[in-house]
Every structure is written in C-alpha cells, then in structure tokens.
Amino acid sequence: MSFASERNYLQDRGGAWLIALVTLTIVVVPILNLAVPPESPLHISTYTVSLLGKYLCFALLALAVDLIWGYAGILSLGHGAFFALGGYAMGMYMMRQIGDRGVYGHPELPDFMVFLNWTELPWYWYGFDSFPFALLMVLLAPGVLAFVFGWLAFRSRVTGVYFSIITQALTYAMMLAFFRNDMGFGGNNGLTDFKDILGFSLQSDGTKNALFIGSGIALIAGYLLCRYVVDSKLGRVLISVRDAESRTRFIGYRVEHYKLFVFVLSAMMAGVAGAFYVPQVGIINPGEFAPIVSIEIIIWVAVGGRGFLYGAVIGAILVNYGKTFFTGAFPEIWLFMLGGLFVVSTLFLPRGVVGLFHSLKKSLAEGRLKQEDEQTPMAEEKA
Amino acid sequence: MEGGIHIPTNILYMDGVTVSFDGFKALNALSLVVAPGELRAIIGPNGAGKTTMMDVITGKLRPDTGEVFFRDSIDLTQYDEAEIANLGIGRKFQKPTVIESLRVEENLYLAMAGDRRVFSTLFARQTPQQKQRITEILDLVGLAEKTVDLAGSLSHGQKQWLEIGMLIIQEPELLLVDEPAAGMTDHETELTARLLRDISGERSVVVVEHDMEFIKALDCHVTVLHEGHQLAEGSLARVQEDERVIEVYLGR
Ligand SMILES: Nc1ncnc2c1ncn2[C@@H]1O[C@H](COP(=O)(O)OP(=O)(O)OP(=O)(O)O)[C@@H](O)[C@H]1O
Numbered sequence: 137m138s139f140a141s142e143r144n145y146l147q148d149r150g151g152a153w154l155i156a157l158v159t160l161t162i163v164v165v166p167i168l169n170l171a172v173p174p175e176s177p178l179h180i181s182t183y184t185v186s187l188l189g190k191y192l193c194f195a196l197l198a199l200a201v202d203l204i205w206g207y208a209g210i211l212s213l214g215h216g217a218f219f220a221l222g223g224y225a226m227g228m229y230m231m232r233q234i235g236d237r238g239v240y241g242h243p244e245l246p247d248f249m250v251f252l253n254w255t256e257l258p259w260y261w262y263g264f265d266s267f268p269f270a271l272l273m274v275l276l277a278p279g280v281l282a283f284v285f286g287w288l289a290f291r292s293r294v295t296g297v298y299f300s301i302i303t304q305a306l307t308y309a310m311m312l313a314f315f316r317n318d319m320g321f322g323g324n325n326g327l328t329d330f331k332d333i334l335g336f337s338l339q340s341d342g343t344k345n346a347l348f349i350g351s352g353i354a355l356i357a358g359y360l361l362c363r364y365v366v367d368s369k370l371g372r373v374l375i376s377v378r379d380a381e382s383r384t385r386f387i388g389y390r391v392e393h394y395k396l397f398v399f400v401l402s403a404m405m406a407g408v409a410g411a412f413y414v415p416q417v418g419i420i421n422p423g424e425f426a427p428i429v430s431i432e433i434i435i436w437v438a439v440g441g442r443g444f445l446y447g448a449v450i451g452a453i454l455v456n457y458g459k460t461f462f463t464g465a466f467p468e469i470w471l472f473m474l475g476g477l478f479v480v481s482t483l484f485l486p487r488g489v490v491g492l493f494h495s496l497k498k499s500l501a502e503g504r505l506k507q508e509d510e511q512t513p514m515a516e517e518k519a
Numbered sequence: 520m521e522g523g524i525h526i527p528t529n530i531l532y533m534d535g536v537t538v539s540f541d542g543f544k545a546l547n548a549l550s551l552v553v554a555p556g557e558l559r560a561i562i563g564p565n566g567a568g569k570t571t572m573m574d575v576i577t578g579k580l581r582p583d584t585g586e587v588f589f590r591d592s593i594d595l596t597q598y599d600e601a602e603i604a605n606l607g608i609g610r611k612f613q614k615p616t617v618i619e620s621l622r623v624e625e626n627l628y629l630a631m632a633g634d635r636r637v638f639s640t641l642f643a644r645q646t647p648q649q650k651q652r653i654t655e656i657l658d659l660v661g662l663a664e665k666t667v668d669l670a671g672s673l674s675h676g677q678k679q680w681l682e683i684g685m686l687i688i689q690e691p692e693l694l695l696v697d698e699p700a701a702g703m704t705d706h707e708t709e710l711t712a713r714l715l716r717d718i719s720g721e722r723s724v725v726v727v728e729h730d731m732e733f734i735k736a737l738d739c740h741v742t743v744l745h746e747g748h749q750l751a752e753g754s755l756a757r758v759q760e761d762e763r764v765i766e767v768y769l770g771r
C-alpha cells in the first residue's frame with residue numbers, strides 16, 4: 137500500500153467519525169437536558185450544556201488555526217484577535233438588544249456609555265441593532281483585519297517566526313486598544329449583562345440548548361468547508377507552499393494570494409466561533425485579545441495533531457476538558473501543566489494524539505502481517 | 520499563446536548583467552542571446568555563475584546592472600518569480616525540488632499549464648484530458664509505477680525525472696534546465712539528452728551540465744561561462760579547442 141492512499145483513507149474516516157459524534161452530541165445532550173427530569177442520573181445540567189457549547193466553539197477556532205498552520209504552514213499567534221472580534225460583533229448586537237432595560241434605562245445607549253456621560257451612539261455602533269448586520273460584521277470585522285494585515289505581511293514575504301511575532305504584536309495592540317474606555321467597547325469590563333438574542337432570553341434553557349446546537353452545526357459546517365478547501369487543488373497548492381514555498385512560485389502560483397485567501401478564511405471562521413462563544417459565556421472583554429490566549433490555541437492544535445483537521449478538534453476538546461477539570465481541582469498547577477503538555481507534544485508527539493494513534497495502528501497492522509508471514513510456509517521458503 | 524503570430528527575434532536577451540554578493544561578482548557583465556526554438560548548452564567550472572544566471576532570468580535575483588529581456592520586449596527584471604513563470608519560463612533546479620508530501624501525480628497536476636488564480640484553483644476539477652496528459656508525462660519520464668507514491672519517497676534520479684516531467688507539463692516557451700543528468704545512469708542521461716533535443720525546436724531550451732558526454736549528445740551550440748562572464752561560444756568541438764577554455768578547465 138502506498139503512503140498517499142493510506143493518508144487519504146484515514147483522513148476521510150476520521151472526518152466521518154467526527155461529524156457523526158458531533159451530530160450525536162447535539163441531538164442527545166439537549167434531550168438529556170430538557171426531556172430527562174433533573175432527579176434522573178442521566179440528566180445533564182444546563183451548566184454542562186453551555187460548557188460543552190464552549191468546547192465546540194474552541195474546536196471551531198482550533199480548526200481555523202489548523203487550516204492555516206497545518207496546511208499552509210502559517211503559524212499565527214494572534215488568532216485570538218479574530219475570535220474576539222467576532223465575539224465583540226455579536227456582543228454589540230446583544231448590547232443593543234437590551235434597549236431601555238439597562239440600569240440607567242437609556243433607550244439607546246448601553247450602560248457603559250451612559251456612565252461615561254456619552255450622549256449619542258458612536259457611528260461604528262450603528263446597524264448593530266440589526267441581527268443580519270451583526271452577522272455580517274462577525275465575518276467582516278475579522279476578515280477585513282486579516283485581509284489588510286495579511287496583505288502587508290505576505291506581500292513583503294514575512295514568513296516563519298517573524299510572521300508569528302507580528303501576529304502576537306497585533307493581538308497585543310488590539311488588547312491595549314480595547315482596554316481604553318474611549319474606544320467605545322466597554323473598556324476593561326467589555327460587553328456583558330446581555331438579556332436576549334433574537335428576542336429569546338439568554339437565561340432560558342431553550343436558548344442555551346439552541347446556542348449549543350448552533351455551535352455544533354457551525355463546527356460541522358466549518359469542518360466540511362475546511363475539508364473542501366484542503367481536498368481541492370488549492371489545498372494541494374497550500375501544501376506546496378508549506379513545504380516548498382519558493383518552488384511554488386517558480387511553477388507560477390502567486391503564493392501571497394493563496395496565503396491571503398486562506399488566512400482571511402481562517403480569520404472569518406475564528407470570528408464565527410467567537411460569535412457563538414460570547415452568548416454562551418455571557419461576556420466578552422479585552423482579555424480574549426491577550427497573547428497567551430492565542431498561544432493556547434496553538435497548544436490545542438499541537439496536542440490534537442497538526443495537519444489533521446479532526447486532530448485540531450480533538451485537541452481543543454481534550455485540552456479544554458483538562459483545563460476545566462484541573463482549574464477546578466488544582467488551579468495553581470494548570471499553567472504548568474499546559475506548558476508541560478506543549479513541551480511533551482512537541483518533543484514526543486510531533487503529530488499529536490491523532491498521529492500517535494495512526495502510528496500505533498500502523499505498527500499493529502504490520503505486526504499482524506509479520507505474524508501471518510511467519511505462519512505461511514510459502515514465506516519461509518522464499519526467505 | 521500568440522507564439523504563432525509573432526515570432527520574436529530573440530527568446531532571451533541578456534546584456535551586461537552583473538550580480539554581486541558583498542562585492543564578489545557572481546555574474547560580471549554577462550551577455551547571452553538565445554533564439555526561438557534553440558537548444559543551448561552552458562558549461563563552466565563550479566562557481567562560474569550558471570545557477571546565478573538562472574536565478575536572474577527567473578526573478579529570484581535582481582541584477583545590479585544589465586538588461587534581461589524575454590521575447591524581445593518583456594523586461595524580466597520588472598517581474599517576480601510567479602509572474603515570470605506565467606510569462607512562459609520554466610525551470611528545473613540543480614538540487615531536485617519536488618513537493619515531497621504530495622503524490623507524484625499531484626506534483627504534475629500542480630505544474631500543468633493552466634489558470635493559476637486562487638478561485639479558479641479552488642473550484643478546479645481535473646478533466647479527463649488533464650488526467651490523460653498526466654499519464655502521458657508519467658510514461659514519458661518512466662514514473663508510471665509511482666503515480667500515487669509520495670514524491671518524497673522517490674530516489675534522487677526519480678526526483679530528477681519528476682522535475683523534468685513538471686517542467687514539460689508546464690509547457691513553457693523557454694526551459695531552463697540546471698544539471699539534469701546528476702544522479703542518473705548513463706542510459707538515463709542519454710534519454711534525457713534525446714528528450715531535451717525533441718522538446719527544442721518548438722520551445723527554447725537552455726541546459727547547464729558538467730557531463731561532457733551529455734553535452735556531446737545534445738549536439739548544439741555551447742556557451743562557456745567563467746567567473747560570471749562568457750568565455751567562449753560555438754560548437755562543442757570549436758569551444759574545446761579554444762585556448763582560454765582549455766586553460767580554465769585544465770589550469771584549475
Ligand atoms: N546567495 C549567495 N550569496 C553569496 N554568494 C553566492 C550566492 N549564490 C551564489 N554565490 C556565489 O556565486 C558564485 C556563482 O555561483 P553559482 O551557483 O551560480 O555557480 P554555478 O556555475 O552554478 O556552479 P556549480 O557548477 O557548482 O553549480 C559562487 O562562487 C557562489 O559561491
């Protein structure tokens with residue numbers, strides 16, 4: 137069997153499993169939450185539903201990062217910025233939905249603006265009372281930022297670690313900007329105290345389950361989109377850029393255009409993940425722009441398996457489950473564990489959990505073949 | 520391509536091209552003219568500037584001074600690598616560079632002449648004609664058995680062949696071939712020479728090689744480079760009699 141056919145075979149199988157599992161989860165979990173009475177041991181609490189929804193958003197974010205890092209070799213250490221921008225766009229919509237139900241009861245202005253003695257809505261808040269407009273911004277805000285930033289960086293052929301460093305600088309600069317009260321995004325408190333989305337109360341179990349299901353659907357859609365891109369001819373060009381960037385140019389591909397395309401697509405996916413995340417956790421603040429947040433995403437992908445789309449999903453869910461568990465049980469050691477995890481996965485699991493699984497499976501298969509060989513007299517004769 | 524309508528006088532025209540690295544002149548007022556359909560061999564000792572010359576033509580390096588024109592009027596110093604490739608100049612590298620984590624057939628598919636724009640590539644579907652063409656090239660370069668193998672698993676010689684296949688399927692007007700025979704058997708070397716001779720006529724081919732048997736088999740005009748400068752030009756027999764050439768090759 138050749139390497140190549142094996143590679144595709146396994147990738148498709150993993151994807152099918154992933155979609156089946158996510159589908160199952162978004163069907164079963166809401167049933168166990170809504171239809172099974174709380175006394176039953178099978179009941180899942182609403183808190184858990186939102187927690188799982190958060191994991192699904194992180195998985196989508198990891199997928200976006202794997203698309204550029206695993207396939208095009210672009211290591212972005214600033215993807216938290218795109219996630220946060222999508223989150224802010226959704227947050228602005230939900231702020232406007234509050235209307236006059238805020239603490240100050242102003243018909244139009246969010247509380248923090250009243251508190252700052254502002255008298256009218258800044259122009260960039262216009263339109264966010266409309267849900268379709270907000271959705272558009274969920275895509276456009278990260279997309280435009282990625283386009284401008286990527287255009288400048290890729291055109292000047294900034295690559296490798298230099299690119300990673302400037303993406304860190306980007307997200308850090310965004311954090312400092314969003315911390316400022318006069319930016320008009322709520323300063324260090326960010327946006328919070330949301331009441332409802334599309335008229336449905338964010339406190340209700342129904343809405344929470346709907347957001348959870350939506351996150352799962354977004355993850356599946358994101359997976360299928362990435363799969364399409366990766367399997368297309370363009371996906372081959374991306375791999376070529378990753379492994380032999382200069383060679384790709386000499387065959388006639390404008391590498392900077394390809395990088396820009398995939399970078400913008402990835403940023404938009406991160407924005408969608410942020411938009412599902414914010415209503416489920418109920419807050420968005422500049423902390424999401426912190427450089428460490430973006431680095432954590434890279435750890436998820438590295439642990440799961442860079443260059444396998446479903447590996448990124450597995451990594452995001454595993455690491456975040458670990459985070460939930462350990463920050464509850466031993467909060468002081470979590471950061472050390474995270475660092476340790478990164479070191480271990482870089483040193484011993486270059487292809488992550490998924491890569492480990494594949495090599496185990498392969499050596500098992502080879503072991504079996506060997507055994508069969510030994511049992512066959514024909515093989516002995518030949519030897 | 521409008522090649523049939525307008526035949527340029529020169530496919531490649533280089534004059535007074537100088538490239539220096541920290542004061543060291545890798546190319547020193549180099550001039551070279553290649554006619555449409557011509558097959559040209561370039562020889563010269565190590566470090567003569569042969570690869571550097573190809574770097575200049577393909578946009579990898581900008582010359583400090585000098586002119587580089589493609590098809591009489593296209594100033595190549597104004598374009599980048601990808602644009603030059605799309606203008607119709609293809610290159611095989613001295614160190615074989617294929618895309619190792621893609622299959623052999625995928626390497627050819629990427630190199631095949633066609634629309635290189637992002638969205639066309641995203642929605643591209645391989646047509647039966649394209650598949651047919653890839654099969655033809657695989658047969659031509661003797662890699663039919665390796666179709667679905669990863670290019671990284673090929674031997675050095677096979678990578679050379681794959682890269683030659685990529686160059687042919689790209690259908691450039693001018694082919695720059697840097698040391699194609701390295702790592703090949705005598706028989707393969709002979710095949711390569713024949714292949715390049717067949718291609719020329721319709722296209723222009725510039726070949727760099729050290730192997731004199733190979734150059735002889737090409738049976739074409741030879742340019743001798745030395746210290747970034749053209750030392751001699753003519754038939755192989757004439758060049759070999761040139762005293763300066765003898766001195767350069769023997770006096771090392
Ligand atoms: N990027 C570079 N920086 C500094 N010096 C360089 C660079 N590239 C090439 N050179 C020098 O320029 C000279 C010409 O190199 P080039 O590779 O063109 O030679 P060549 O004729 O292709 O030799 P060979 O037959 O060994 O391939 C050499 O002395 C080389 O060391």
Ligand SMILES: [Mg+2]
Nearest residue numbers: 569570571613
């Ligand atoms: Mg050379």
